[in-house]
Amino acid sequence: MKPHAVTIKDIxxxxxxxxxxxxxxxxxxxDVNQETRQLVLNKALEMNYKPNYNAIGLVTNSSHxxxxxxxxxxxxxxxxxxxxxxxxxxxxxYNIVLYVTNDSAERERDILHDISPGNIDGLLLCVSSExxxxxxxxxxxxxxxxxxxFDRVASNIDTSKVMQDDFNGAYAAxxxxxxxxxxxxxxxxxxxxxxxxERRMEGYLLALKEHNFPVKKEWIIHSGFTQNCGTxxxxxxxxxKEKPDAxxxxxxxxxxxxxLTLKKKxxxxxxxxxxxxxxxxxMSEIISPTLTTVEEPxxxxxxxxCELLMKHIFKKYFIAEEVxxxxxxxxxxxxxxx
Amino acid sequence: MKPHAVTIKDIxxxxxxxxxxxxxxxxxxxDVNQETRQLVLNKALEMNYKPNYNAIGLVTNSSHxxxxxxxxxxxxxxxxxxxxxxxxxxxxxYNIVLYVTNDSAERERDILHDISPGNIDGLLLCVSSExxxxxxxxxxxxxxxxxxxFDRVASNIDTSKVMQDDFNGAYAAxxxxxxxxxxxxxxxxxxxxxxxxERRMEGYLLALKEHNFPVKKEWIIHSGFTQNCGTxxxxxxxxxKEKPDAxxxxxxxxxxxxxLTLKKKxxxxxxxxxxxxxxxxxMSEIISPTLTTVEEPxxxxxxxxCELLMKHIFKKYFIAEEVxxxxxxxxxxxxxxx
DNA sequence: GTGAAAGCGCTAACAT
DNA sequence: ATGTTAGCGCTTTCAC
Numbered sequence: 251m252k253p254h255a256v257t258i259k260d261i262x263x264x265x266x267x268x269x270x271x272x273x274x275x276x277x278x279x280x281d282v283n284q285e286t287r288q289l290v291l292n293k294a295l296e297m298n299y300k301p302n303y304n305a306i307g308l309v310t311n312s313s314h315x316x317x318x319x320x321x322x323x324x325x326x327x328x329x330x331x332x333x334x335x336x337x338x339x340x341x342x343x344y345n346i347v348l349y350v351t352n353d354s355a356e357r358e359r360d361i362l363h364d365i366s367p368g369n370i371d372g373l374l375l376c377v378s379s380e381x382x383x384x385x386x387x388x389x390x391x392x393x394x395x396x397x398x399x400f401d402r403v404a405s406n407i408d409t410s411k412v413m414q415d416d417f418n419g420a421y422a423a424x425x426x427x428x429x430x431x432x433x434x435x436x437x438x439x440x441x442x443x444x445x446x447x448e449r450r451m452e453g454y455l456l457a458l459k460e461h462n463f464p465v466k467k468e469w470i471i472h473s474g475f476t477q478n479c480g481t482x483x484x485x486x487x488x489x490x491k492e493k494p495d496a497x498x499x500x501x502x503x504x505x506x507x508x509x510l511t512l513k514k515k516x517x518x519x520x521x522x523x524x525x526x527x528x529x530x531x532x533m534s535e536i537i538s539p540t541l542t543t544v545e546e547p548x549x550x551x552x553x554x555x556c557e558l559l560m561k562h563i564f565k566k567y568f569i570a571e572e573v574x575x576x577x578x579x580x581x582x583x584x585x586x587x588x
Numbered sequence: 589m590k591p592h593a594v595t596i597k598d599i600x601x602x603x604x605x606x607x608x609x610x611x612x613x614x615x616x617x618x619d620v621n622q623e624t625r626q627l628v629l630n631k632a633l634e635m636n637y638k639p640n641y642n643a644i645g646l647v648t649n650s651s652h653x654x655x656x657x658x659x660x661x662x663x664x665x666x667x668x669x670x671x672x673x674x675x676x677x678x679x680x681x682y683n684i685v686l687y688v689t690n691d692s693a694e695r696e697r698d699i700l701h702d703i704s705p706g707n708i709d710g711l712l713l714c715v716s717s718e719x720x721x722x723x724x725x726x727x728x729x730x731x732x733x734x735x736x737x738f739d740r741v742a743s744n745i746d747t748s749k750v751m752q753d754d755f756n757g758a759y760a761a762x763x764x765x766x767x768x769x770x771x772x773x774x775x776x777x778x779x780x781x782x783x784x785x786e787r788r789m790e791g792y793l794l795a796l797k798e799h800n801f802p803v804k805k806e807w808i809i810h811s812g813f814t815q816n817c818g819t820x821x822x823x824x825x826x827x828x829k830e831k832p833d834a835x836x837x838x839x840x841x842x843x844x845x846x847x848l849t850l851k852k853k854x855x856x857x858x859x860x861x862x863x864x865x866x867x868x869x870x871m872s873e874i875i876s877p878t879l880t881t882v883e884e885p886x887x888x889x890x891x892x893x894c895e896l897l898m899k900h901i902f903k904k905y906f907i908a909e910e911v912x913x914x915x916x917x918x919x920x921x922x923x924x925x926x
Numbered sequence: 927g928t929g930a931a932a933g934c935g936c937t938a939a940c941a942t
Numbered sequence: 943a944t945g946t947t948a949g950c951g952c953t954t955t956c957a958c
Contacts, residue, residue, distance in 0.1 A: 340687070348674055349674075
């Protein structure tokens with residue numbers, strides 16, 4: 251039943267050489283004869299040798315596992331990021347270990363607490379909304395486990411970060427609304443304290459300022475990131491003494507939630523109230539009217555983060571890089587006045 | 589910098605007992621004094637001990653890793669299944685290792701080829717469309733790595749399987765169309781050779797047969813699972829000499845693709861052509877008209893598969909179970925005649 | 927360029 | 943109930 255997995259010892263025996271040589275040949279270490287190396291490689295293939303990562307890990311104190319810590323997986327943006335990560339991790343022979351926080355800071359801390367060198371070689375992390383403290387991150391980094399943040403980053407931790415250009419994306423969105431004649435532009439966003447939402451807010455504010463548009467407190471609503479939150483936020487906006495004539499939503503799900511409110515109230519989207527989202531979730535092309543949005547390079551974010559993490563893992567003292575990927579405004583029907 | 593991770597040896601030294609006792613206490617083995625056990629547990633907590641899974645794995649030939657092999661992750665159904673799996677895996681202290689096949693049988697084989705006991709303790713697998721042979725599955729199982737299939741299963745492999753009730757779901761969908769007065773019902777489905785598509789086909793055929801409706805070859809189209817395939821299939825259906833007045837799509841993405849074709853051609857969905865999908869992707873509630881569909885218990889499928897896999901891993905000779913979870917028809921606008 | 931041997935942290939006989 | 947010890951498969955000094 252248990253056909254005894256082949257080990258380097260078996261290869262050594264077959265070839266009448268030492269395990270040390272086999273080990274060196276397999277890893278392409280310089281001080282090994284090219285002939286011997288070929289012999290070993292061929293034999294390994296022939297015998298269907300598979301490295302035992304537990305043994306390797308035990309001695310090198312590594313695991314070939316990288317962890318992904320993120321708020322959710324049933325989500326277009328996040329699942330796309332995952333697929334990007336998976337692509338480069340697989341190419342590099344790394345396994346992905348998935349941790350889902352459900353946006354709970356406590357869960358995030360619990361997860362990080364269980365992580366130790368030897369079990370996880372590095373972490374790709376998108377911070378949970380509620381996160382306020384940083385020490386659980388620095389503790390991980392001090393253990394020698396590199397972290398690369400993506401999307402939602404912890405701003406005062408010195409490590410690599412990969413983000414989309416939230417500021418310019420938001421600016422483009424609001425600028426587009428203004429150019430299309432909307433004058434009273436609201437912003438529905440997530441909970442406060444997240445860098446990417448703040449950047450989008452700044453883009454929104456700058457666009458207003460540059461065109462000398464008023465900033466109304468009433469027109470800026472903080473709540474959750476879900477579709478239902480978008481629905482609720484829109485309800486609230488409709489109750490303002492002075493109603494906005496356009497809404498910039500922090501993401502497509504909220505934009506769609508807002509559209510649902512408007513549709514139910516028979517308010518014409520585009521004509522009466524313009525809407526723009528953020529992400530370019532496939533849903534934004536399916537809903538009608540189709541949703542103008544800012545496309546995020548989600549897959550590329552996944553790829554780049556993972557590549558950066560690989561560098562951190564390979565070169566122990568790789569200098570932290572901050573990558574900001576461009577976004578792109580996708581104009582659709584929800585911002586057409588007629 | 590490297591503060592030397594604490595090991596059971598350290599705990600043993602502190603407590604003046606042997607490593608064996610510490611090891612036993614930590615794992616709650618029966619033959620250990622309750623007092624000693626508490627002492628060890630407290631000390632472990634105090635010293636912030638974390639088990640070295642490489643060491644454990646090396647001696648037990650295990651890894652605490654379970655693999656998920658599936659066609660895609662950017663997909664509502666699959667990402668929901670993953671979240672279900674993640675939930676129970678996390679609870680059991682297991683890591684998830686993600687492998688994405690992109691529906692390529694070759695990729696699937698490559699992935700399985702790299703898997704060996706000690707690195708992966710068990711596999712959750714949704715077979716790729718193109719899969720035709722089974723030996724790469726049996727090879728894994730013979731190595732002592734249990735597999736639990738979900739959704740798309742390899743029918744002649746004797747191991748646990750978790751599926752939704754494809755047959756009855758499909759039957760309910762078509763029966764609903766018939767009861768709403770549609771008479772010429774087409775079926776657009778995936779590539780041939782997948783059990784779940786066959787079951788949906790059988791449900792479709794039985795519903796037709798029971799009502800003495802004709803089965804027209806022309807009205808049954810096999811292609812891919814994507815939205816674009818749905819669009820193309822619908823185009824083809826519209827070219828039939830005798831056009832169908834309703835379409836049962838194998839999944840929501842294809843149903844939506846079909847709807848897009850109809851909308852472009854200004855054919856009234858529901859009134860002229862009824863559409864029903866399968867999955868209950870959130871998109872089906874967003875598109876207009878909203879899409880009637882058969883809800884799949886995706887998260888539960890993930891949970892149950894993972895629970896079953898845990899049983900296979902824990903009890904070496906757990907008898908294979910086949911779980912079929914109920915589906916539910918969700919009636920919306922796309923099948924209303926007026 | 928290659929081999930011998932120690933040892934990574936833990937579990938599992940085998941003793942006691 | 944607890945201790946002793948071998949050894950899991952590999953890498954890595956240290957010899958030669």
